[in-house]
Amino acid sequence: MFKPYVTAVVFVVTAVPSLLQFALPGLEPAWMRDPAAISGGEWWRLGTALVVQDGGVFGVLFNLAFLAVLGYAAERAFGPGRWLLLYASGAIAGEAAGYLLNDPGAGNSIALCGLAGALAVAAPGTLERSLGAFYAVVSGAWALSAFGTVGVVLMVALAAGGFQLVVHRDRVPGPLFPAVAAVAAVVLCVLPDLHGFALLAGVLAGWAGAYARTTPARTA
Incomplete structure (x- = not known):
């Protein structure tokens, strides 16, 4: 039985x-x-900014819930070693962006972006890919909360729409999952939002890992 120790x-x-x-x-x-x-x-x-949260009770529950769900899916799909690399890729890219953009804050959501991006791009199962794409949508939707009541309504609507990727995953064309993650990453980078850089790091890391596994080793 699979046990997600990491x-x-x-x-x-x-x-x-x-x-x-x-x-x-x-x-x-x-x-x-x-x-x-x-x-x-x-x-x-x-480093310490990854283990405290700046979103109040909702932010804590939200990030911990997604850590459990995405963490389990990613560890089962990629193994503990790659899990740590992917989590670190999102954390490093997100923290670097936050520092360079002079954006104070806290939370492990940027590290989760690393897992989500890789899941959407390279996970072998449709459920895992849909979860990665859904979190990418949620990351983009969260940025709308800064625009008051209208922004919150749009955020909820976008998140609900993104959840349809999970609900109807068997009817969604496979290439749509990585496309959603990539588009969300680019849009957030343009805003600019540090989650975009973290998500992009996960997408690239997932793609690189998948490419390395499918490329035959050269022999002398």
């Missing part, structure tokens, strides 16, 4: 401080990604 460990490492921040209000500000503080030498924030 997903479980990362879930616990993320969940404990994410929940603890409600009892210790100073934890999230002390660990978040703060470009000014990072420039001042507090480089560890690039």
